[in-house]
Amino acid sequence: MERNKVIPDNITEDDHRLFALLSVYLNHTSDFISKEDIEEIVNYGVSVEYAFRAVFAAALGLDIVENPEDKDLFNNYFSKMIHKLDTNEYYNNPYFKNIRIPAIRIGNSELKYEQYKPYEGFVCNDIITTQEGRQIPQIGFFETEFMFPAILENNRIWMTITPNEIETMKDPVDKAFGNVLTFGLGLGYYAYMISEKNQVERVTVVENNENVIQLFKQYILPQFKNSQKINIIQSEAFEYAQEYMAKEKYDFVFTDLWHDVSDGMDLYLRMKGFEQEHPATEFMYWIEKSILCYL
Numbered sequence: 001m002e003r004n005k006v007i008p009d010n011i012t013e014d015d016h017r018l019f020a021l022l023s024v025y026l027n028h029t030s031d032f033i034s035k036e037d038i039e040e041i042v043n044y045g046v047s048v049e050y051a052f053r054a055v056f057a058a059a060l061g062l063d064i065v066e067n068p069e070d071k072d073l074f075n076n077y078f079s080k081m082i083h084k085l086d087t088n089e090y091y092n093n094p095y096f097k098n099i100r101i102p103a104i105r106i107g108n109s110e111l112k113y114e115q116y117k118p119y120e121g122f123v124c125n126d127i128i129t130t131q132e133g134r135q136i137p138q139i140g141f142f143e144t145e146f147m148f149p150a151i152l153e154n155n156r157i158w159m160t161i162t163p164n165e166i167e168t169m170k171d172p173v174d175k176a177f178g179n180v181l182t183f184g185l186g187l188g189y190y191a192y193m194i195s196e197k198n199q200v201e202r203v204t205v206v207e208n209n210e211n212v213i214q215l216f217k218q219y220i221l222p223q224f225k226n227s228q229k230i231n232i233i234q235s236e237a238f239e240y241a242q243e244y245m246a247k248e249k250y251d252f253v254f255t256d257l258w259h260d261v262s263d264g265m266d267l268y269l270r271m272k273g274f275e276q277e278h279p280a281t282e283f284m285y286w287i288e289k290s291i292l293c294y295l
Contacts, residue, residue: 008133014073015135021060022137031120032059033141038119052141053078056121077136083124085140090163095192099223101149109211110152111187111219114160118144123260125167126289135293140164149187151212158259159186159212169193169256172284176200178251183237183271184286185212188220190254195226204231204248206240241274250278256286261294269295 025032033055041051054064057078062070090096104111116122124140140163151159169190176194178201185191185207194200207213213232221227233240237257245253255271258264268291275283285291 011133014076018073018077019135019137021062022139025060026121026123029059030122031117033119033121035118048143049082049084052084052119053082056082056139076134080128080130080136081139082121083138083140085124085142085163087142087144087146090146090166093166094196095161095189098225099149099188099192099220101187102219104215104219106214107211108154109158109209109215110155111215112150112152113147114150114157115148116142116146116162118142122162122164124163126287127293128289129293151187151215161187161189165189168287172254172286173197175282175284176252176254178202179249180204180252180254181206181245181248181250182254182256183241184256185209185216185232186256188216188224190256191230192224195224195229200229202231203229204233204250206233206235206237208234208236210234238270241271245274246277250281253278253281253283254285255283258286261287261290264291265294 033052037055038048038051041054042048046054053074057064057070057074062074064071064074101111101113103113119141121139121141123137125138128136128138130136149161150157166189173190173193176197177199180194180200180202181204182190182194183206185205188205191203191205195203207216213234217232221230221232224230235244237255255268257267257271264287268285268288271285272283275281
């Protein structure tokens, strides 16, 4: 889609309405749909994916039978928005196969496995934009339980490795090369994936949270086959970017400092300001496509 393309008002209104409905659902009732709900509709001869779409629409408060506006919203968005995912695809991811996460707490930070329940809806990829200009969130679900690594901060989920992180980091992983700098450590997923690449010589990770660094160094980094490539620096990201980024001559910089689009836009724009100072360096950002949709 062209950046300056004029989007019809009705499409913009549909986008806003759907995003508002999704925000309420995902934040408060993401595990509302049950196996029994799906099976009841599958018995009519439709696929599990279609059954989930229909129940999901009802869970959002849409009447796709009697209400023409709701039916149009369903037809224009849901087939491109809802996806049945395969647990094996993600359990066969190199990080999931090779890294084991212990149940450990240091200070206010806790390392553990969390789960998606069967038929729990969750964001699974960047927003896509259609040719007519509709912005379509990507929502996934599994038919069975899915366990994923997480760091909790003060008993709230802070960092995870879910299908969303895996899918939205595929491009930055594929394109990383040479001397790489990444802002944000998390559970070390990005650092692990690029350290496995022959094209990547060195990985510098800038992270400000001492507890997260300690958990990573003690329990996760020793499991990395190429741990010698990894260098962890405790620093505030923008302070490091201002004072030290130019001295190291990085080939590739990946920034992952935010939880979602809402808290990422300002940080994204701030980090983008450093690009002009480093014309020889390639920069990429986590969920950039989604951030640009909002901007």
